[in-house]
Amino acid sequence: MRRERLKRELGLLQVTMLGVGASIGVGVFVLLGQAAAMAGPSVIVGLILSGVVNLLSILSFCELGAALPEVGGEHVYVSRAFGGLLGFITGWFEWMSEMFYAVLMAIGAAVMISSVLSPYIPFLTGHVNLLAALLVMLFTFVNIKGTKETGKTAVVLAVMLLSTLAIYIASGWITGFRPNAFDPFMPHGLFATMQATVFLFVVYLGAEDIVIAQGEVREPEKNIPRAIIINTMILIFVYTIIAYTTIGLVPCEELGTASMPLALAAQRTFLGQAGWLLIAIAGIVAALSSLNTAVMAQSRAIYSMSWEGYLPRFLSKIHGRHKTPYMAVLLSSFFTLLLTVSGALDFAAYASSFGFLVGYFLTNLSLIRLRKKEPYLERPFKVPFYPLTPLVGMGTIVLLIFFIQPPVLVLGAELGLLALLVYYILLMGHQRLRIATSGISLGAGLTSVFSAFLVNLDILQPALPVFIPEELLTYGLTVFGMVLIFLGIVNFVKTS
Incomplete structure (x- = not known):
């Protein structure tokens, strides 16, 4: 069967917004409060440090994404560096993490939509999972229709999200901050600040979705590194200003007890209840934007493994008119729908976090391996301060493992064994x-x-x-x- 290639339709703006949309999910709307209670106002430093730590690993994506501009991301890099088995396992975790992340975003968006509209549409109150499933089907259609449509949707959603957050920040600054809001700055010591740094690492996940879609990016050797670095810088800036504004409006201890800390802070501005609605809308847009990107990313992981023969060939079929891997989109969305209807939110969070960390670690390891294995490979972008940068990136990921709950590690082992089973059955x-x-x-x-x-x-x-x-x-x-x-x-x- 003739293997068809994807069409390169994503420019620098579109692929950058894919990363922004994937990263600013519902996490920052709920995790910031817990981190603020943990570290106090120094959580701002924690966010910056977390972004810098993330950048250490993201730079490996930049080099490998420019040198190997193919669809699949981590799976392609690890396969090239270590061969089929480890590459398949990486692609498997890549698919699993994106699938579970899509479940998280779908249910999160449905919960917030229900909280806003249920006074007017009571039916939504007891049917959140059904609404989440409808959202998955909507973005399945968007991703089948075309990559250009996916890119346009990502730009629109990301711009809406950033604009809404800008209104929130401006309203907080106009209202004015509490006296001595940042005094003492580090009430619980340096260790608590470092704990918050590790805790908030998850809010930066999403930039790797840029390299998963690089087979559809124009001039990938230039646009991939630029998009990844611009994406990370935008996130560090936005998160820092959001944290500064939120802590200025509400005490850290009070934020720690709030289910939606940003919504609580928005109510303290001159916007009042309208501020709460504003943040609810921002959270919905953030979840929908992340869902859009996650549906795209997981299908490309399946497409890449099918293209290389690790999954059935029909999964790499390209739609004749839309030029998208529609079979991979349908399969990945089918499993996403099953998990979404089950409402397994905690299970999805565990699986997604572990899968992303596996991909980050193996990408850093693959960079070191390929520098030695293929020294003459053309590299339009090179990681600075090699090999220190990838080694530090790997070290920080190992550090994160000590903060992971045991059920996550058990689940990761189970998924790894399942990947081995599927790999050998297919061969x-x-x-x-x-x-x-x-x-x-x-x-x-x-x-x-x-x-x-x-x-x-x-x-x-x-x-x-x-x-x-x-x-x-x-x-x-x-x-x-x-x-x-x-x-x-x-x-x-x-x-x-």
């Missing part, structure tokens, strides 16, 4: 696949029965997207395990 022939399936069924069945035993003894507490009573979970694992063991034996006998 097997029919006969070997049946034999392997028998072994997998037997192994999974025994594991399931053993897990039921551990759950019954309160030794194992699995990370699940929804709560399941212990007795029901034990019974379900036991029955599931017995069924798998039976099917494994039957399949093995037939194969023999």
Whole structure:
């Protein structure tokens, strides 16, 4: 089957706004309050430091994105540096993180839309997940229709978001700040400020979506590094001014107890209740902008792996008229819809964060590997202060691991094992696949029965997207395990 290439339709402005739209999600609207309570006014320093730390890893994306301007992002870099297996696992985590991030944004946008419109449309109150699913379908259509439309949508949403935040900032400055709002500046010490730095790292995630779409960017060797650096600088500036304004209006302790700290601060301006509505609109626009980019990014990760033969070829089909990978968009959106309807918000947050960190670490590692493996590769942009910059970037990611909750690490291991399973299944022939399936069924069945035993003894507490009573979970694992063991034996006998 002839493999078709994507059309390069994104300019510097569009691809930069894709990154801005992906980064300024609902996180900054809710995480800032907790970070302010943690560190006090010095959270402003934490935001700047977090942006600088993010930039250390983002510079690796700049060099590799300019040198290897192909669709797929981290997957392409790691495959080139370390080969197929690690490249596939990276692409898998890339897809998973973007898919779960899309779920987060869809549900977040639906919750805020419901809070604004439910007084007028009561039906929305109990149907947030349905609304979230409709939003996913809307942006699936946008992404199938064309990359140019996706880019235009990203520009419109990002401009709306930045304009709304500018109104909020201006209203705060016109209203005036509290006396001694920033005194003491570091009430809880330097350690608390560093904790806030790590905590806020997630609000800068999104710039890697620029390189995922680089196969559709005009003059990628120039526009990719420029877009990534401009995107990061915009985020550092915007986040710093937002934090300064918010702390100037509301005490840090009070922000820490607010579910929507920016909305609380907006109410303290001369805008009053209109300020709350303004921030709600900004949060909705932020979530929709991130959802738009996440739907695009996850489909490109699937397209890239299909293009290289790691996933079925039909997933790299290009739409005849719109020139978009419509099959990859449909598949990724299907799984996004399933998770969105389930309402598994915490589960999505865990998976998304871990996947992004895996991609950042392996991209830095790939930069070092390719500098040695392919010293003559043309590099229009080079990371400054090599190898210190990628090494420090990797070190900061390792540091973040110490602040990750254990369920996240368990989930990451589970996703990694699933990626290995899919990789080897796709490389097997029919006969070997049946034999392997028998072994997998037997192994999974025994594991399931053993897990039921551990759950019954309160030794194992699995990370699940929804709560399941212990007795029901034990019974379900036991029955599931017995069924798998039976099917494994039957399949093995037939194969023999």
